[in-house]
Amino acid sequence: xxxxxxxxxxxxGFDTNLVYTHDDLKDWSPDEELGAPGQxxxxxxxxxxMYRGRLWTMRQFAGFGSAEDTNRRFKYLLQHGQNGLSVAFxxxxxxxxxxDSLLAHGEIGRCGVAISSLxxxxxxxxxxxxxxxxxxxxxxxxxxxxxxxxxxxxxxRGIRLERLNGTLQNDILKEYIAQKExxxxxxxxxxxxxDTIAYCSEHVPKWHPVSISGYHIREAxxxxxxxxxxxxxxxxTYVEAAVKAGLPVDRFAPQLSFFFNAHNDFFEEIAKFRAAxxxxxxxxxxxxxxxxxxxxxxxxxxxxxxxxLTAQQPMNNVVRTTIQALAAVLGGAQSLHTNSMDETLALxxxxxxxxxxxxxxIIAQESEVTNSVDPLxxxxxxxxxxxxxxxxxxxxxxRLDDMGGMIRAIERGFPQREILDASQRYLRESERKERIIxxxxxxxxxxxRPIPIFKIGQDVEQEQVARLSDLRKCRDSFKMAxxxxxxxxxxxxxxxxxxxxxxxVKAKATLGEICMALKEVLGTYREPVVL
Amino acid sequence: xxVASAPxxxxxxxxxxxxxxxxxxxxxxxxxxxxxxxxxxxLHQTPEQVVNTAIQENVxxxxxSILSGAHKTLFRxxxxxxxxxxxxxxxxxxxxxxxxxxxxxxxxxxxxALFRPGAPVQEIVTFVKGLxxxx
Amino acid sequence: MSPIGSHMFMCDxxxxxxxxxxxxxxxxxxxxxxxxxxxxxxxxxxVLRFLNNTSRRTTVIGVTGYPGxxxxxxxxxxxxxxxxxxxxxxxxxxxxxxxxTGGALLGDRIRMQEHALDHDVYVRSMATRGHxxxxxxxxxxxxxxxxxxxxxxxxxxxxxxxxxxxxxxxLAHIVVAVVAPGLGDEVQAMKAGLLEVAHIVxxxxxxxxxxxxxxxxxREWCPNVLRTVATTGEGIPELAAAxxxxxxxxxxxxxxxxxxx
Numbered sequence: 006x007x008x009x010x011x012x013x014x015x016x017x018g019f020d021t022n023l024v025y026t027h028d029d030l031k032d033w034s035p036d037e038e039l040g041a042p043g044q045x046x047x048x049x050x051x052x053x054x055m056y057r058g059r060l061w062t063m064r065q066f067a068g069f070g071s072a073e074d075t076n077r078r079f080k081y082l083l084q085h086g087q088n089g090l091s092v093a094f095x096x097x098x099x100x101x102x103x104x105d106s107l108l109a110h111g112e113i114g115r116c117g118v119a120i121s122s123l124x125x126x127x128x129x130x131x132x133x134x135x136x137x138x139x140x141x142x143x144x145x146x147x148x149x150x151x152x153x154x155x156x157x158x159x160x161x162r163g164i165r166l167e168r169l170n171g172t173l174q175n176d177i178l179k180e181y182i183a184q185k186e187x188x189x190x191x192x193x194x195x196x197x198x199x200d201t202i203a204y205c206s207e208h209v210p211k212w213h214p215v216s217i218s219g220y221h222i223r224e225a226x227x228x229x230x231x232x233x234x235x236x237x238x239x240x241x242t243y244v245e246a247a248v249k250a251g252l253p254v255d256r257f258a259p260q261l262s263f264f265f266n267a268h269n270d271f272f273e274e275i276a277k278f279r280a281a282x283x284x285x286x287x288x289x290x291x292x293x294x295x296x297x298x299x300x301x302x303x304x305x306x307x308x309x310x311x312x313x314l315t316a317q318q319p320m321n322n323v324v325r326t327t328i329q330a331l332a333a334v335l336g337g338a339q340s341l342h343t344n345s346m347d348e349t350l351a352l353x354x355x356x357x358x359x360x361x362x363x364x365x366x367i368i369a370q371e372s373e374v375t376n377s378v379d380p381l382x383x384x385x386x387x388x389x390x391x392x393x394x395x396x397x398x399x400x401x402x403x404r405l406d407d408m409g410g411m412i413r414a415i416e417r418g419f420p421q422r423e424i425l426d427a428s429q430r431y432l433r434e435s436e437r438k439e440r441i442i443x444x445x446x447x448x449x450x451x452x453x454r455p456i457p458i459f460k461i462g463q464d465v466e467q468e469q470v471a472r473l474s475d476l477r478k479c480r481d482s483f484k485m486a487x488x489x490x491x492x493x494x495x496x497x498x499x500x501x502x503x504x505x506x507x508x509x510v511k512a513k514a515t516l517g518e519i520c521m522a523l524k525e526v527l528g529t530y531r532e533p534v535v536l
Numbered sequence: 537x538x539v540a541s542a543p544x545x546x547x548x549x550x551x552x553x554x555x556x557x558x559x560x561x562x563x564x565x566x567x568x569x570x571x572x573x574x575x576x577x578x579l580h581q582t583p584e585q586v587v588n589t590a591i592q593e594n595v596x597x598x599x600x601s602i603l604s605g606a607h608k609t610l611f612r613x614x615x616x617x618x619x620x621x622x623x624x625x626x627x628x629x630x631x632x633x634x635x636x637x638x639x640x641x642x643x644x645x646x647x648x649a650l651f652r653p654g655a656p657v658q659e660i661v662t663f664v665k666g667l668x669x670x671x
Numbered sequence: 672m673s674p675i676g677s678h679m680f681m682c683d684x685x686x687x688x689x690x691x692x693x694x695x696x697x698x699x700x701x702x703x704x705x706x707x708x709x710x711x712x713x714x715x716x717x718v719l720r721f722l723n724n725t726s727r728r729t730t731v732i733g734v735t736g737y738p739g740x741x742x743x744x745x746x747x748x749x750x751x752x753x754x755x756x757x758x759x760x761x762x763x764x765x766x767x768x769x770x771x772t773g774g775a776l777l778g779d780r781i782r783m784q785e786h787a788l789d790h791d792v793y794v795r796s797m798a799t800r801g802h803x804x805x806x807x808x809x810x811x812x813x814x815x816x817x818x819x820x821x822x823x824x825x826x827x828x829x830x831x832x833x834x835x836x837x838x839x840x841x842l843a844h845i846v847v848a849v850v851a852p853g854l855g856d857e858v859q860a861m862k863a864g865l866l867e868v869a870h871i872v873x874x875x876x877x878x879x880x881x882x883x884x885x886x887x888x889x890r891e892w893c894p895n896v897l898r899t900v901a902t903t904g905e906g907i908p909e910l911a912a913a914x915x916x917x918x919x920x921x922x923x924x925x926x927x928x929x930x931x932x
Contacts, residue, residue, distance in 0.1 A: 096553035096604045109581070111609025185555025185579055226558045316652035349653045351635050352605070401650060417739075428558050429565065432657060445654055458635045461605070461624055533900060534743070536576060536778045542711040543798075568774035573798045578781035585787035587687055589780070592793055594703035623700075 025385035056375035062340035068093030103517030223266035226428020234401035258300035276390035426445025549577035733843030760846035779874030
């Protein structure tokens with residue numbers, strides 16, 4: 006019978022056969038390629054019992070307006086059964102800029118919470134027991150400063166740092182590659198990251214100092230292959246930097262975590278999670294021969310693909326998110342964020358967030374997919390995809406090695422161009438209707454019913470600016486300046502900056518002041534032009 | 537005074553602090569492929585930079601992308617500056633995560649068109665092609 | 672050029688004279704409009720004689736070299752340096768038009784946007800519109816307009832694709848070729864073209880491991896080879912000094928009388 010299309014391809018562009026059989030896995034050995042769950046190379050999962058032992062952490066990313074506004078949203082989510090917090094910061098905070106800077110105008114509290122000082126951080130976590138929740142903080146350029154504020158809040162409340170558990174995104178390489186939120190040039194940024202890794206391994210052992218993120222690479226338009234390859238290679242770059250700084254690999258590698266996108270191509274996405282675990286275990290073993298098996302285990306957070314959501318017929322996004330979330334679960338993720346249906350229009354409303362959370366709860370509690378570990382293991386198709394993704398990622402590894410590593414490749418614009426070209430291919434395919442997007446290029450409705458939209462209060466900006474001005478008046482400026490000078494000194498002679506950052510934030514130096522001071526020492530960055 | 541054969545000149549850039557530039561680069565490529573001269577300014581432009589650039593480059597239109605939610609402040613500031621510089625004949629359009637209500641308000645203020653994520657690129661190209669060359 | 676365009680131009684001769692007057696007074700919008708006019712109507716060149724350039728003394732610097740060598744960054748740094756010296760600076764940055772669609776993606780000014788608020792810096796991106804030779808058809812005219820408007824240094828960035836970049840030689844008083852280390856084949860290709868016409872050769876990204884080899888190799892070819900790291904500004908004052916030395920050795924003219932004429 007005539008088929009519907011001349012070619013069937015995965016979202017990454019792999020040709021897909023009519024059917025996969027034993028022939029596709031001829032030289033494939035389950036012992037080598039799969040292992041048991043919780044066993045090398047961890048293709049089937051990092052834990053022996055997976056979701057039978059413990060479900061994934063349901064962690065919805067949230068933040069908007071003032072610290073109080075977000076604090077209220079956190080409490081709402083905890084009350085509805087979420088078990089981990091995840092902070093979204095606003096653009097000025099992400100760029101290390103104070104709310105009263107001219108550049109922050111119009112941006113304060115818009116796409117996340119505005120945090121300019123230790124006082125803001127204290128209000129953000131008011132009445133939330135820091136030793137009983139796990140907190141993820143999505144911040145990169147100024148990650149070390151924000152982390153210092155979090156640690157300072159804990160210290161003020163008498164909570165021992167060893168009891169803190171959570172994740173700092175702190176992945177600067179993917180910023181140069183995809184999200185473009187950097188403060189300093191790559192090399193000094195890498196040093197700051199190494200400082201946070203070293204500090205955590207000594208003082209905050211349960212904390213995950215870096216969440217090596219493919220999510221944003223994918224959102225920038227990459228394929229699953231590129232997401233996998235660039236993310237793991239970034240991870241290896243951080244490991245290498247820490248090892249070169251003299252840290253034994255087993256001291257920090259078990260605390261590294263990953264963050265992947267869960268996109269539409271269901272089986273390819275599942276295969277991506279499996280290939281990521283196998284490739285990481287193999288590469289880490291080959292390069293560093295760690296003694297602790299946890300050093301080669303890839304644990305990851307997943308988020309459904311924001312870039313797959315459409316402004317048209319927004320309710321359809323609930324269905325997309327459900328499919329994507331299921332892929333992340335069948336792929337064996339350790340925690341998950343599900344996007345809300347209204348996120349191409351604005352930040353989500355409480356109802357939309359709740360529905361997204363309920364989506365996870367229904368998968369976890371009603372679908373019974375959690376009963377057996379890696380239920381698709383051994384599928385001819387999924388194993389073939391897993392093999393292909395691993396091979397394609399290794400090809401990228403070789404090319405990156407040849408270029409002299411990720412920083413050199415970024416300076417040449419290599420990953421940036423690969424991603425932009427991939428996103429243009431996808432765009433062309435959807436324009437030619439080779440890929441159908443429901444409600445966008447097919448099944449279009451000329452008139453759509455609007456859905457409720459979340460609104461952020463208009464006075465956030467003024468309040469935040471006023472607070473900052475009060476803070477500057479009330480603090481001991483002489484003492485503050487001294488701590489910032491000490492920080493600059495430490496940064497310029499290569500000492501670990503974390504203790505100095507903690508001193509500076511306690512002395513009420515603001516985020517913007519600290520980042521400016523660091524820029525004086527570490528420099529700024531201009532990206533290569535990729536058009 | 538331009539003849540029909542002169543290509544439209546369009547300034548494309550990102551204002552504000554967010555760095556999500558995939559969409560805006562794809563639009564720049566698409567407008568080039570549609571025969572226009574596209575001046576791309578890159579990330580983190582202030583409204584002042586955008587308007588000065590538009591005047592130096594003598595563009596027919598400015599297309600700006602904002603995904604951080606700062607669209608109201610920034611688009612309005614660009615309109616204000618175009619007005620101050622007697623350059624209202626340069627058309628302003630944009631894209632971003634913008635609620636209906638704000639789309640209505642901004643188009644009432646003078647933004648010619650606003651596109652959301654997922655808007656077909658061809659729709660944007662057709663819109664820009666339909667713009668008149670400015671004076 | 673279309674006859675209709677010519678007709679329209681003839682009709683507006685008075686407007687053109689007014690425009691020229693505004694240009695000579697340094698009006699930025701007038702400069703921009705006149706450059707567009709010259710780009711779109713070759714017949715408008717008549718206006719050039721109203722610009723009265725002969726009393727001006729503007730130095731034109733051509734910056735050429737392959738894409739990715741860092742031309743725009745070098746230009747950006749030179750703009751900063753000349754601004755510190757109080758000079759008004761014009762930049763004409765040329766990119767290639769697609770032969771298929773006529774469209775162009777002009778991205779050179781990304782590197783120069785820090786100057787976008789400086790009223791004494793004028794940056795204009797130009798597309799080649801089918802013209803061969805490394806510049807746009809109206810780049811020379813645009814330089815005359817900038818000179819008339821009082822810009823004291825004009826930096827022209829060529830498209831930088833290599834051997835047939837001959838236009839710049841006629842237009843610029845000083846030609847600087849920018850080379851990046853590790854582009855072995857391209858440097859070899861340049862030896863038979865650009866490097867022959869360049870007065871000064873710059874090995875940019877001079878902090879890369881290959882830089883020493885490239886410098887050594889090129890010094891066998893040209894007397895005037897410098898190392899820069901444009902991203903940090905290293906070597907830029909030395910480049911400016913070398914250009915001044917070169918200029919002193921051959922005297923200065925205005926835009927209309929570049930060295931080869």
